[in-house]
Amino acid sequence: EVQLVESGGALIRTGGSLRLSCVGSGFPFSTSTMNWVRQPPGKGLEWVSFISGSGNSIYYTDSVKGRFTISRDNAKMSLYLQMNNLRDEDAAVYFCARDDWEYYESGLYYYNGMGAWGQGTTVTVSS
Amino acid sequence: EIQMTQSPSTLSASVGDRVTITCRASHNIDMWLAWYQQKPGKAPNVLIYRASSLKTGVPSRFSGSGSGTEFTLTISSLQPDDFATFYCQQYKNYPWTFGQGTKVEI
Numbered sequence: 300e301v302q303l304v305e306s307g308g309a310l311i312r313t314g315g316s317l318r319l320s321c322v323g324s325g326f327p328f329s330t331s332t333m334n335w336v337r338q339p340p341g342k343g344l345e346w347v348s349f350i351s352g353s354g355n356s357i358y359y360t361d362s363v364k365g366r367f368t369i370s371r372d373n374a375k376m377s378l379y380l381q382m383n384n385l386r387d388e389d390a391a392v393y394f395c396a397r398d399d400w401e402y403y404e405s406g407l408y409y410y411n412g413m414g415a416w417g418q419g420t421t422v423t424v425s426s
Numbered sequence: 427e428i429q430m431t432q433s434p435s436t437l438s439a440s441v442g443d444r445v446t447i448t449c450r451a452s453h454n455i456d457m458w459l460a461w462y463q464q465k466p467g468k469a470p471n472v473l474i475y476r477a478s479s480l481k482t483g484v485p486s487r488f489s490g491s492g493s494g495t496e497f498t499l500t501i502s503s504l505q506p507d508d509f510a511t512f513y514c515q516q517y518k519n520y521p522w523t524f525g526q527g528t529k530v531e532i
Contacts, residue, residue, distance in 0.1 A: 334522075336470075343511075343513065343524060343525070343526045343527040344462070344464070344470065344513050344515075344524045344527070345524065346515070346521060346522040346523065346524065349520065349522070358520040358521065359521070360521040361427065361521065394469055394470075396469075399472070399475075409476060410458070410475070410476075410517055411460075411472070411475040411476070411479070411481070412460035412462070412472035412474075412475040412481070412515070412517075413460075413462075413470075413472060413515075414472055414481070416469035416470060416471075417469065418469060419469060
């Protein structure tokens with residue numbers, strides 16, 4: 300069974316730092332591309348960051364560039380999000396999500412969406 | 427950044443109704459669009475990818491269509507389990523972006 304379990308959410312002061320973790324099981328973690336997606340209270344989904352299986356390819360949404368760092372430890376089947384200089388608007392439930400891909404013998408591959416999600420961990424930012 | 431705009435934001439419907447949600451992209455995203463369903467307090471679940479491909483295990487009453495900048499999610503006959511919030515998401519370019527969501531309520 301595929302499982303993703305986030306942890307590390309907390310109440311933190313504006314300007315503070317926090318590291319979120321996500322442990323995966325039931326799938327080949329080291330070859331899976333992963334994301335962080337957040338959802339502020341009562342609001343919609345916002346994609347935050349992507350990391351490839353090797354960690355060599357990384358992307359961020361503009362609002363977190365320079366403040367957040369995504370990383371992974373494949374030996375521990377873990378994904379991380381280091382969040383520095385936290386702002387009020389960073390308060391949200393943070394989900395880790397695994398990408399689903401479809402591969403063909405021809406070498407073509409297609410993205411099939413974020414097919415597995417954790418239950419989320421809550422980050423509250425207060426001044 | 428590609429902006430995604432969904433309409434309507436809220437939709438009132440009854441069991442058995444045919445429901446259509448629209449998603450518009452600010453730039454051409456070809457067919458690189460997914461639809462997610464989210465129930466309160468839960469993580470989202472992907473329903474549709476590549477604009478019209480149904481994820482295995484998702485009921486066939488869900489369907490997606492469109493390409494370029496205009497997309498639709500249709501529920502052919504709304505069931506009690508379908509009352510939720512639906513999001514479109516483009517994956518043509520990073521940063522990936524979601525629509526603001528459409529809440530389907532009774």
